[in-house]
Amino acid sequence: MPDTGSDNIHVGAGVHSLDHFAFSVPDLDVAENFYRRFGLDVRRTEDGLELRTFGNEHVWVYIDQADRKRLRHLSFGAYEKDLPEFAARLKAAGVATVSAPQGFHSDALWFHDPAGTLLQIRAAPKSSPDAKRPVILPDAYSVERASPYRDGRPCVQPIGLSHALFFQPDIKDAVAFYIEILGVCLSDDAGPVAFLHGIHGSEHHLVAFAKSEEGIGYHHSAWAVTSIEQVGLGAAQMASAGFDRGWGLGRHVLGSNYFHYVRDPWGSYAEYSFDIDYIPQGQSWVGGYPDPENSFYLWGPQPPEDFTVNHEASVD
Numbered sequence: 452m453p454d455t456g457s458d459n460i461h462v463g464a465g466v467h468s469l470d471h472f473a474f475s476v477p478d479l480d481v482a483e484n485f486y487r488r489f490g491l492d493v494r495r496t497e498d499g500l501e502l503r504t505f506g507n508e509h510v511w512v513y514i515d516q517a518d519r520k521r522l523r524h525l526s527f528g529a530y531e532k533d534l535p536e537f538a539a540r541l542k543a544a545g546v547a548t549v550s551a552p553q554g555f556h557s558d559a560l561w562f563h564d565p566a567g568t569l570l571q572i573r574a575a576p577k578s579s580p581d582a583k584r585p586v587i588l589p590d591a592y593s594v595e596r597a598s599p600y601r602d603g604r605p606c607v608q609p610i611g612l613s614h615a616l617f618f619q620p621d622i623k624d625a626v627a628f629y630i631e632i633l634g635v636c637l638s639d640d641a642g643p644v645a646f647l648h649g650i651h652g653s654e655h656h657l658v659a660f661a662k663s664e665e666g667i668g669y670h671h672s673a674w675a676v677t678s679i680e681q682v683g684l685g686a687a688q689m690a691s692a693g694f695d696r697g698w699g700l701g702r703h704v705l706g707s708n709y710f711h712y713v714r715d716p717w718g719s720y721a722e723y724s725f726d727i728d729y730i731p732q733g734q735s736w737v738g739g740y741p742d743p744e745n746s747f748y749l750w751g752p753q754p755p756e757d758f759t760v761n762h763e764a765s766v767d
Contacts, residue, residue, distance in 0.1 A: 464533035465634030465650035466572060468579040469657045470526040471510055472615055473552075474669050475517035481716050482514050488692040489713065489721050490608040490685065491674070498554055504611050504674070509578050511612040512672065520717040520763055522617065522669045524552065525568060525658070526559075527633055528575035534560065537572050540632050565624045568617065568667050572633065581652050583729040584610070587678040607685040609674035613708075613724045614656045616644075616670040618663035618761045625660050638730070639705045639738040641746050643759070646705055646738075648730050655706040655728040665764030671712060671720035678725060679709050685723040686711040698758060699723075701751020705741070710748075714755075718762030 476482045483500055486493045492503040499515035515523070529537065537560055541548060551557040552569070559573030590597060599605075619625040626645050629635050638646040638655050646656035661670055676682060683700055697720065699711030708727035712720040730736050748754075 463634055464529065464536040465636075466527035466529045466657075467577045467649050467651040467653075468528035468575065469612065469615060470528035470571075470573065470575050470578060471512060472525045472669070472672075473513040473515070473523035475515050475519070475521050475523060476717060477517065477519055478716075479514065479516050484692075485694065485715050486721070488689060488694065489674070490606060490688070505608050507611065511578075520669075520719070522568065522667055522763065524555075524571060525615075525617070526555075526571040526573060527657075528578060529572050531574035534572070534574060537632070537634075544632065546632065564628050566619050566621065566667050568619075577651065578611075579649060579651075579653055579657060580611070580729070582731075584654075584675050584727075585677050586726055587680075589678075589680065604684055604687065607676060607681050607688050607723070609676050609723070611675050613654055613673040613675045613727060614658060615672045616659040616661055618666070618668040618670055618764070619660040620662070620664055620666055622660055622662050629658070636736065637738060638736055639746070640740050641705060641743045642740070643743055644705075648736065650732065652732040653730050655708075655730065661759060663761035663764060665761050668761045668763030669719050670759075670761070671722050673708075673710075673722040673724040673727075675727075676723050676725050682709050682711050682723045682725050686713070689713045696755070698754045699751060702749045704746040704749050710751075712758075718757070718760070 479500055483493050486502055492505045494501045501510045502512035503510055541562055546562050549561045551561050556573050559571050561571050564570055622645050626637060629647055635647040635649055638648045643662040646659045648655060649657050694713050696714040697712045702709050706727045709725040710722055712722045714720055
């Protein structure tokens with residue numbers, strides 16, 4: 452089992468960001484409406500949708516249309532000087548590289564993880580934060596009304612992708628593979644869910660995996676906001692748009708972030724996330740193997756009964 456103690460600092464090359472991921476849905480119009488309402492900069496292309504955050508040209512998510520929802524690929528950003536080491540790791544592990552999907556970078560490393568998820572490692576600027584994200588606290592000494600009327604609520608617009616969670620049939624195999632090949636580190640392993648962070652300064656997790664005997668899939672993407680107020684406002688914003696199914700407001704134990712998850716029309720979630728733990732470059736992280744019942748969330752409502760169901764794999 453990977454060590455999460457004081458020596459949990461990876462030596463050698465490591466990816467620095469979850470650059471983007473891609474998935475398919477059966478209706479692009481529905482997806483566009485959902486993510487626009489969520490507060491993202493959604494743009495149409497010939498191939499589908501691109502999800503950005505306002506004021507940032509980085510594409511966090513690509514969505515195309517298919518007969519049903521399905522995960523397409525994950526892309527990890529790395530420094531160009533490290534690409535030969537990643538290639539050498541793949542060769543040493545007997546992992547074959549494959550051709551790029553149409554429309555994506557052909558000069559990157561493309562390959563599959565043990566469960567069949569298509570992965571990419573490419574040279575890219577670091578899109579993950581270099582320090583803990585900004586935190587906005589309420590003004591406790593205001594002499595004016597601190598809260599607007601309901602019809603004056605501001606629109607919540609996340610500032611960036613924090614992390615994403617995907618289904619895997621074998622968590623131990625996935626964790627071992629991503630540590631060996633991508634050079635990430637284990638933050639915490641709660642059994643049915645494991646969390647991995649980057650070595651170049653990273654939030655508690657760039658990527659996480661939840662167990663699904665049925666196979667791979669996309670569970671949720673977490674989008675950073677700057678206050679717990681924005682988490683609540685985001686939940687109200689989506690409920691007013693008809694997306695009132697989800698989970699929150701609450702606070703996680705592993706990562707420590709405040710959250711509200713909004714269920715999309717295909718059973719995955721978009722999360723408003725605030726104040727997640729940050730692990731600076733070169734800093735060891737003392738994680739652990741906590742019992743899931745003791746580490747899923749610190750406080751909040753009970754999650755939906757199907758919160759951990761892989762709806763993507765439940766379709767024949």
